[in-house]
Amino acid sequence: xxxxxxxxxxxxxxxxxxxxxxxxxxxxxxxxxxxxxxxxxxxxxxxxxxxxxxxxxxxxxxxxxxxxxxxxxxxxxxxxxxxxxxxxxxxxxxxxxxxxxxxxxxxxxxxxxxxxxxxxxxxxxxxxxxxxxxxxxxxxxxxxxxxxxxxxxxxxxxxxxxxxxxxxxxxxxxxxxxxxxxxxxxxxxxxxxxxxxxxxxx
Numbered sequence: 358x359x360x361x362x363x364x365x366x367x368x369x370x371x372x373x374x375x376x377x378x379x380x381x382x383x384x385x386x387x388x389x390x391x392x393x394x395x396x397x398x399x400x401x402x403x404x405x406x407x408x409x410x411x412x413x414x415x416x417x418x419x420x421x422x423x424x425x426x427x428x429x430x431x432x433x434x435x436x437x438x439x440x441x442x443x444x445x446x447x448x449x450x451x452x453x454x455x456x457x458x459x460x461x462x463x464x465x466x467x468x469x470x471x472x473x474x475x476x477x478x479x480x481x482x483x484x485x486x487x488x489x490x491x492x493x494x495x496x497x498x499x500x501x502x503x504x505x506x507x508x509x510x511x512x513x514x515x516x517x518x519x520x521x522x523x524x525x526x527x528x529x530x531x532x533x534x535x536x537x538x539x540x541x542x543x544x545x546x547x548x549x550x551x552x553x554x555x556x557x558x559x
Contacts, residue, residue: 412482419439
């Protein structure tokens with residue numbers, strides 16, 4: 358049997374090309390009606406990614422966490438729930454919670470960007486791998502000061518701090534019965550148990 362020699366250059370040319378989108382492209386699609394509020398998507402590293410449906414535990418944790426942060430920080434920061442932030446030229450994620458600086462126009466004309474952000478929080482039910490890898494990479498690359506992941510399955514909190522050269526230099530794992538302070542507000546103690554739903558997932 359005669360062996361077939363594959364021309365690697367031809368094979369490479371046949372590989373499908375992936376079109377990456379900029380934030381400007383993404384906004385044009387929204388303005389043109391190609392994407393609307395019923396499309397649960399976010400722009401991550403130039404790719405339009407579907408967001409996972411929310412189970413009750415996820416929704417409850419977001420609600421409890423937002424209520425707690427508002428009680429603790431309402432006179433010091435804006436608490437945004439599942440709203441966009443702009444990071445660089447190719448990412449517009451919608452984190453479950455964002456603690457951001459006050460804006461004179463209440464962010465009516467722009468979304469918060471990295472210098473506005475004190476803390477981003479993702480609540481992870483089935484998305485822990487994406488949140489620990491892709492989201493952490495995006496947030497570190499854009500120098501988001503601090504990032505937490507609430508792992509609902511293990512009732513743990515992953516804490517990422519000190520973004521430098523595209524990675525977080527400090528990484529902590531805390532249990533739900535621990536307390537923590539944000540880097541931006543070291544005088545405010547947050548009981549992590551108050552951010553989790555009442556009962557463990559079966």
